[in-house]
Amino acid sequence: MFLLFTGTQYSRRDQFSGWTGSFTELGAGDTLAFQVWFVSTPPLVLSLLLAQIDYTGDDLTTRVWTWLSALEVALYLISISAYFALYFLKRLDVYSYGLFIAYFSFGVFLYFATLFLRDVKEYQKRKKYKSFVLSQAARAGIITMIMACVTTFALSAMLRVPIEGTLLNVFVELSLNSIACADQAAFVSAFDASAANASCPALPNCGYATYEDLCQAVQYAPMVQALTYDLFHVHLFILASWLIISILIFGTGRALAEDGYSHLLSRHMLVAILLGLASLILTLFSFVRLLILVLRLSSPRPAAYFDRTDLMNKYELPLTCYGNCNSICFHAQLALYFLILFALNFDFILKKIVDQLRANLNPKPDPDGAQKELVDQAIKELRRKEWDDDAPSFYFIRADWVRVSCSHKSLPRMQTLLKDGHLTKKKIPLASAFREPAFCGGSIMASILFVSHRWEEQSQPDVDGEQLKAIKAYLEKHPDIKWVWFDYSSMPQGDDRTPEEKAEFQLMLAAIADLYLTAHVLILLDGSYASRFWTLMEAWCSMQMVTSDGLRPATEAECRYTIECIHNADDKHDGEGLVDKVSTKTPEEMYRILKKPDVNVTNKNDKVAMLPVIQKTNEHVIETFQKQVILPEPKPAVATAAPNPVPNPVPALEKRYAIGSCVFVKRSNGEETLAYVNAYDAEEALYTVEIGTLGSGQTEKCHDKDLQAASVGTKTTRWPNIFS
Numbered sequence: 001m002f003l004l005f006t007g008t009q010y011s012r013r014d015q016f017s018g019w020t021g022s023f024t025e026l027g028a029g030d031t032l033a034f035q036v037w038f039v040s041t042p043p044l045v046l047s048l049l050l051a052q053i054d055y056t057g058d059d060l061t062t063r064v065w066t067w068l069s070a071l072e073v074a075l076y077l078i079s080i081s082a083y084f085a086l087y088f089l090k091r092l093d094v095y096s097y098g099l100f101i102a103y104f105s106f107g108v109f110l111y112f113a114t115l116f117l118r119d120v121k122e123y124q125k126r127k128k129y130k131s132f133v134l135s136q137a138a139r140a141g142i143i144t145m146i147m148a149c150v151t152t153f154a155l156s157a158m159l160r161v162p163i164e165g166t167l168l169n170v171f172v173e174l175s176l177n178s179i180a181c182a183d184q185a186a187f188v189s190a191f192d193a194s195a196a197n198a199s200c201p202a203l204p205n206c207g208y209a210t211y212e213d214l215c216q217a218v219q220y221a222p223m224v225q226a227l228t229y230d231l232f233h234v235h236l237f238i239l240a241s242w243l244i245i246s247i248l249i250f251g252t253g254r255a256l257a258e259d260g261y262s263h264l265l266s267r268h269m270l271v272a273i274l275l276g277l278a279s280l281i282l283t284l285f286s287f288v289r290l291l292i293l294v295l296r297l298s299s300p301r302p303a304a305y306f307d308r309t310d311l312m313n314k315y316e317l318p319l320t321c322y323g324n325c326n327s328i329c330f331h332a333q334l335a336l337y338f339l340i341l342f343a344l345n346f347d348f349i350l351k352k353i354v355d356q357l358r359a360n361l362n363p364k365p366d367p368d369g370a371q372k373e374l375v376d377q378a379i380k381e382l383r384r385k386e387w388d389d390d391a392p393s394f395y396f397i398r399a400d401w402v403r404v405s406c407s408h409k410s411l412p413r414m415q416t417l418l419k420d421g422h423l424t425k426k427k428i429p430l431a432s433a434f435r436e437p438a439f440c441g442g443s444i445m446a447s448i449l450f451v452s453h454r455w456e457e458q459s460q461p462d463v464d465g466e467q468l469k470a471i472k473a474y475l476e477k478h479p480d481i482k483w484v485w486f487d488y489s490s491m492p493q494g495d496d497r498t499p500e501e502k503a504e505f506q507l508m509l510a511a512i513a514d515l516y517l518t519a520h521v522l523i524l525l526d527g528s529y530a531s532r533f534w535t536l537m538e539a540w541c542s543m544q545m546v547t548s549d550g551l552r553p554a555t556e557a558e559c560r561y562t563i564e565c566i567h568n569a570d571d572k573h574d575g576e577g578l579v580d581k582v583s584t585k586t587p588e589e590m591y592r593i594l595k596k597p598d599v600n601v602t603n604k605n606d607k608v609a610m611l612p613v614i615q616k617t618n619e620h621v622i623e624t625f626q627k628q629v630i631l632p633e634p635k636p637a638v639a640t641a642a643p644n645p646v647p648n649p650v651p652a653l654e655k656r657y658a659i660g661s662c663v664f665v666k667r668s669n670g671e672e673t674l675a676y677v678n679a680y681d682a683e684e685a686l687y688t689v690e691i692g693t694l695g696s697g698q699t700e701k702c703h704d705k706d707l708q709a710a711s712v713g714t715k716t717t718r719w720p721n722i723f724s
Helices: 002-010 027-051 058-062 067-087 092-127 129-158 165-175 184-193 195-199 211-249 267-298 311-316 324-344 346-361 367-385 399-405 414-419 430-435 466-477 499-516 533-542 571-582 587-595 604-615 617-627
Strands: 014-016 019-021 393-398 423-427 448-452 483-485 520-525 544-547 550-553 561-565 662-666 672-681 686-691 699-702 707-709
Touching (some): 027 067, 027 092, 027 129, 027 165, 027 211, 067 092, 092 211, 129 211, 165 211, 184 211, 211 267, 267 324, 367 499, 393 399, 393 499, 399 466, 399 483, 414 423, 430 617, 430 662, 448 499, 448 533, 466 520, 499 604, 533 544, 533 571, 533 587, 533 604, 550 617, 571 587, 662 686
Parallel strands (some): 448 483, 448 520, 520 561
Antiparallel strands (some): 014 019, 393 423, 544 550, 662 672, 662 707, 672 686, 686 699
């Protein structure tokens, strides 16, 4: 549309305040051309965002450009190039150089815009990309209208003192070189000797109707030039602020409310914020000066007023800079924005440099092999320090926090909750869990809820927050639940996991089926739940009962699962169908179901690794029950000769009682107390037991000789308060 406007103005010869010519020849025309470019940029960016809105799955994060969006950008560039050509027809050398610089800069902009847009889509797909685009549409509309209004406001004043674009810099030089209008002969002599006269030798008064009009234009040229730069400053700040703050920082997740915007407090971000404040101060100065300039240019003083050579500098607009100073300030502000972008992306740039240096130092790196070695080492270290296969450790969310205090749309990932102090690490003795599953009441599993759900997107399981709503509703109905396990929030997530976090993840993943076999399970059933490997396995586990003879389908009294339908699922079709599909299946039958190609899994290696485990579930359950009955008698370690024998050696004993197993503690008066094994110190050969029930908090340290195994399922009248 602006190209059509420029075409109609090119051949017209209008009169502007004593000057006759085409609007495209004026400095105001040049300024308008650049401002239209600025004003049209937000709609272009918004158009690119809208072009991605219908993508789903992997396309949302990989595809950016289509033939249609590329054609749109090409038409945008052609239109801008065409109307600039009409404005700079008399300055083709400037136009050609400027066009080369503009196309190169725009190419760099599109490259980085593509990278940032992928980051935006990767992050926003976990939130809600459509709502993000809607919010950006509102912001783009607001800033476009603001820039259009400011441009119209400034342009109305610039046309009161029309100056041809080719003469603006020459007029500024004349105005600042002590020239006055009162001495016409001196003015004409200086004008004839300047480059201005060479630009319009055949036109009397250089195209102006009178000498007074010409002298007034010369005197006000510094104001017109300053207004041009100020308009650039203000619009550049508005546009850069939107792109940097709204899209680059918040759009890509560099600033997250979930972690208290902690990333904004990193050093490079603080530097960027300080540079942004400096840019804000410069822009405020430009905006205030713009307001003053528009008022002065809207009612320019007559040429007779300028009877002294210092009126413009000292009285018309003091405490400002003219001429080359404006150009220097403008380019300094451009450099300031580049520094801000560099500071914002310093961590990304530094990571690239470090990765490149590492690649140069190691020409043939094996990142997968090195990473696997680090993870294997971390697993060994975890097993040495704290991990126990008989009592695996898991992170749980406090149920009260989920019920009352959680204000998030969906549960945050595990690393965020751990940092905020909302996770508690607890050991789950499998012997206790198998002996007393959740439905028994009073056991450690009775207060824990495991959530079985489908991940709605690869990096975000709960896009719309429906799953969290269902979890909160369940917790309101079950105040006895104290802890919640939700995989995304209870296991380390993301590609940025450390080797230690990956090791912890692998150990937890290998043990998770045992917890679904014994805990309360909330099944969040949607239309695709039954087609996923992990969810189908979890649902099957929740409908089974562990016994010393292996698995069997749970009876109604032993029921531990609750099905809550979300999205398009319904109780009749999906709920009953899921129960019919898996509740009565044996491990072998479940193995055949999960092996089918229509049961999908994101990581195919998970399916390969877990299928043999599912097939041998009966053997694993029987073995776990056997562990908690009676282990072999303790025996001294085999003595070996040592060059420097330690005096009074204490023979090391093998662990006899499994973690979580039920034992009697022998008292000096001959009585026995029921307890559960909580931990074992191999160096001291001491057991830590909890008196009464697991989780009671009343612990004692005992030697092997002070303990006696209690058979599974033992009930005795010696402790009526426990088994009542």
